[in-house]
Amino acid sequence: MPEECRNIYKICRRSAGLTQEAAAERLGISVESLRAYECGQRVPPDDVVDLMSILYNALHLIAWHARAKNAMYSRVVPEIQPKSVLEASAKLTNRIFAFAESHADRRLMRIAEDNVIDTTERAEFDSILEDLQEIVEAALELRCAREN
Incomplete structure (x- = not known):
């Protein structure tokens, strides 16, 4: 997993204000397991990531985890960044x-x-697909938006 992906679990935990x-x-x-996930020594199982996303109020964690875990997923689903509802809607x-x-x-x-x-x-077809991919990315960011 790339370095930035190894710490997604830690970033989300800290954002949630939890030790x-x-x-x-x-x-x-x-x-010890959580520390191993946050240091990139082990990849957390999907069910743990699902619980993390709920506990940390970070739906985007699921998308990040799936992209980091599966290269095929990242070829199809765009990378999303956490945004507020207002930013994502706009x-x-x-x-x-x-x-x-x-x-x-x-x-x-x-x-x-x-x-x-x-x-x-x-x-032209490829250009249209790129535009559509931006719409999909924006829709996913709205789906994962935090109400800040």
Whole structure:
């Protein structure tokens, strides 16, 4: 796991204002196990990460964990950053409006209507997919937003 991913568990625990001892007790695991997860010596099982996300009020921890644990997941699902509800809402709305204003939906339908993406259409198709990926990322950030 990359260095920044090793500490996601620690970052979320600290953001929740919990000590390792308090978190371990509430998670039903040993302090040694939690320390090993936070130092990158071991990867926590999914059920523990699920409990962490609830205890730490950090839904984004699940996405970070899945990306760090599975390279295939990270090829499909964008990396999300924790945001407030306001920030995430504004980002999503801005991405949707930009997509609509560019008429990308209509361009996508023109490309797809013959069920073939030829070499002359590929660059535009890939650009549209990048725009859609930004919308998905923004929607996931809103889904995981904290009410601060």
